[in-house]
Amino acid sequence: MSDPNIEGFELEKGFKGMAKDTGSDQTMFKGVHWGKAMMWIFLLSDTFVFSCFLIAYMKGRSSTPAEWPNPSEVFALDAFGVPVPLLLIALMTFVLITSSGTMALAVKYGYEKNRKMCGYLILATALGGLTFVGMQAYEWSKLIHEGVRPWSNPFGAAQFGSFFFMITGFHGTHVSIGVIFLFIYCYKVFAGHYDKGKRGWFTKMKGDYVEVEILGLYWHFVDLVWVFIFAFFYLW
Amino acid sequence: MHVGIIFFLIILGSVLFHIFTPWYWTDIASNWQGMDDTITLTFWIGGGVFVAVCLFMIYCLFKFSYKEGRKVEYKPEDKKLEKILTWATTLGIAALLAPGLIIWNQYVNVPKNALEVDVMAWQWGWQYRLPGEDGKLGTTKVTNINDENPFGINVDDPFGRDDILVQSDYINLENNKPVKILLRSVDVLHNWYVPQFRSKMDAVPGIVTFYWFEPNKIGEYEVLCAEYCGVGHYAMRGGVEVQSTKDYNVWLSEQETFQDLIAKNETLEFEDNKLAKNNNINLKQDIYKEE
Amino acid sequence: MSDEHENKSGYQAQSSETIHAQSSEAITGSGSGIAPDMDYVRPAELPEQDLYHPHSFIEKWVFCQDAKVIGVQYFLTAVFTGIVGLILSWLMRLQLGFPGLAGFITAEHYYQFVTMHGMIMVVYFLTALFLGGFGNYLIPLMVGARDMVFPYVNMLSFWMFFVAVVVLMASFFVPGGPTGAGWTLYPPQTILEGTPGHGWGILLMLISLSLFVIGFTMGGLNYMITILQARTRGMTLMRMPLTVWGIFTATVLAMLAFPALLVSSIMMTLDKLLGTSFFMPTILKAGEVLEYGGGSPILFQHLFWFFGHPEVYIVALPAFGIVSDLISVHARKNIFGYRMMVWAIVGIGALSFFVWAHHMYVSGMNPWFGFFFASTTLIIAVPTAMKVYNWILTLWRGNIRINTVMLWCLGFIVTFVNGGITGIFLGNVSVDVPLSDTYFVVAHFHMVMGIAPLMVIMGAIYHWFPLVAGKMLNEKLGKWHFWITFLGAYSIYFPMHYLGFIGVPRRYYEMYDSPYMTSGVGLNEFISTAAFIVGAAQLFLVFNIIKTMKTGKKAEQNPWKANSLEWYTSTVPPEHGNFGDRLPVVHRWPYDYNVPGAEQDYLPQTAAPSEVAHTEVEKT
């Protein structure tokens, strides 16, 4: 997204620009902060992790002769006495997308050095993430209450529970880690660390608003994974 | 100088070792001559490349070893040479791949008249099942396996009743008759492998795998487990005897069918029950006596 | 820029002169300001990296953020695990060559040794050594960076690896011992009774692997971003030494392949601990049906080899890269076909994600996969062959110094070509059928990814020792080391192929009671004897290092007359920050040896075009 003017180097768009960037010295991703490049590559690696989980799930589900429980019924929730399919999941999706939107805006205001807005939006994102984790905890406890276990379940193929707990658990872990960092960054924004370029106590790196974008990438990725989980686990 | 000589001797030694080795494959006893031929072909092409590359390297050592002020070629790239080498290599690779794929195509397409043999593996042993008069094997299930139904045949499957059961590590096969080996395992991975037949496949619990071959040499062969399956892996052996049709039929007629086994079990059970009843009576009498 | 730099305790700000010098450079476009236009190199895009300099012994040598120290730490830890792996291999060979001689080696122990030897050598030794060891040390130096881009994460990476090694080693001391499931850890037997170490052993193995993956990811991000985003001025991708290309591509592979290992470890841990059935079908053990059902063991194999095949190239590609540099330096000739070499490395890396199931031809997977995987596998042979041609064409019309380093390279070529060609046997699906799971496979992969990379490691040690320690290793001892290792290793693995032809299956604790396998007795005794000698011969290196450190000749700045940047540091060995006040500016590729018209037989990468205007430089 950053498209800076680099001295002695004319930036071009498209594949021609790509060939030129790749063939140039010093950096390949022109104007991309080291941390941001690192986060992107990390997310690429993490994509492979989730892909492997989902591929395993797909293979496991398609090769079991036992009947696969109908997610639409299993994840239904009673609203005013009527079972609504996937209600909770729909709400969770809503919450996560909302938080993704607030994060995107936080990044925008971060770059505009709007400390207050950026901070409040990160806080909103963190609260959204927290709500999501809470809803997931509720969903887990509900299923466990209904007798779904990682090793068996009353609805059909035993792998249903295994994959459900593993994949949503792994995703939930990502969300939780994200929430922790969101709160930390929220504090750092409000305390003005990024305005002053204060060094972090852990890595001793200088603070900069680009860190908000890096965290934003992570958060959007978590949302992205949820899109796939939603499609493959709940809708299939 | 001597460095080049030693390397030359290594290459020479490798070639000579290959020619005079007393350790080479066992006499083939199945239809997979094509595999051996492809290996031979790969040896010629691959071995040729190996020798050529190494000899070239040794030549360079002799010719261009360090001399102060030697004139060295400065030529970063040679498009033409690189192109020639690429295409030559591609051609060689294609020449190796083609027969490989053709034979694989035969390997995965089982002839229609092949005799199906169910090979059941467990830690650590084998047993075999042949189709009965209907020519079909019954379905099985691991959970059905018990003392009375050692193969786990589904009792309500009509095809299973006449299946011939060989509860032994050894099996007999008919010469010049294609065999489709159906492998299944009740616990971990195994692999039913007879080196002389050249072919092999893993037995995987939860599914049935297959391969086929046509034995064409009468004799006895050892079966090895070729997939690591726990501490008993190395001791998991069996045997095959390839027989003429006449001998084979004699052997076949001596084998027990599933039906026979059920009948025998029922008799046994009946006798067991009777025995048990008698025992009970005896026991009771004993108790009375003691009192 | 210098104004806003906080000069807090703990941060040694770059001297303001340096920064001013750099910014004035940025304006004039070259170092001195009076150089002609032809020497123009774009000004720096990024400000100087701000480094955290250590101020205590612990920060300098233990929890150190300097990539060079981390590299050495990685190296030593990996070598330690390698020695453990070597001892295990001795024990295995003792049992195979002379069964019953060492009564304490039971079948359980034997399988534990096999497993731990395999896992240690592939993951904890070779991967860690090449990427963690050589990668950390050489990447910043070779691309002209002050350090890795995230020194702190880099430090964590090593310590995570260290913990992984500790957990792995701990599994030798837990009840039941380490896992004996074979290094491929195929379920279901891995976590079932009947396999040694199916309790604690396998759990610790899986945990250790997961830690390794996490640790490696942290390191790998560093290597990638340093190479992509922190090169010095003038250092284009196509001017990087092939060592960096090899390590870089291997790192990319690792970043994308290790996730599959992580996922399969997690799933297997759950199978073991919670009783899920990802990989576990209905199983009958000792007359009882276990509480598993519906899982698929082959799924694990796919996941494992989706990691496992790139892993082979994770080990091989750095070796390819390093050996290219060594050959070029010591043959005093440019590497032949540099661009082809780069594309071959990248192509091999990319293709390696499409060939994994050639390890599974006889695993009972969908048989039609054989066609696909045989084709992709043999396609990989083409770029690999091109690399071999280019190595020997680099020797052609060169001026070859036949010293210890070159000997190791020659040994690499012989063993690698040999192992590569047996790879064509195994990749070609129907040829694989009779040979898979026999000693042919064992011989093949030891030759191609055991001995060949080891040759490169040894060559690299002799080559870069002067840089790391500032002293030259003894040549005579080095030659003894080479010849015994090379001849011994070759005579271990070359004849071993023929055991496979007989049909001897691998992972047999003991194999002599079959009539046609008895013929292998003599051969096995020979192989075992050779193995003991080769292992012991490594003491030459240990002795050489000790001797050199005590009485060795001090190394000059650039003892091999090489071109690449690591030899042009401010001090030998390089200090923290590598290049003193000013980062080098690169004007050419690192292979300008014996350029016609040049006074010396080498032109450093930093030689400006105006300095060498009278030469006939073709490629820059």
Added chain:
Amino acid sequence: MEDSKKREQSGSTHKIGIYLWIWGLLFVLSFFSYLVDWYQFQGMLRWSLILFFMFLKAGLIMAFFMHLYWERYALVNVLLWPMTAIVCFICLMIAEGKYTLFSRLFYFFVGG
């Protein structure tokens, strides 16, 4: 350093409208994919709808929220090409899953 910061900022901000638009679209698309389940579409229709909405949503998030649309091609290509390995893995595992299921049904249930 001041310069480079400025440079980064100049390229980094976009009008708030675009974010709100994408945000809204994501809600709508999520709602649509929810409706797929609500109306219990089955078969190929269900699959194609699920995948269509999924990829659209994923694409929007990546392109705009993660700014990939504004990134340079060098980064975009580095991120997207590795996905071919995943696609290959998925395709082969679909075939493998079918084969496993066939083997199980045929030998353990149907027979003959």
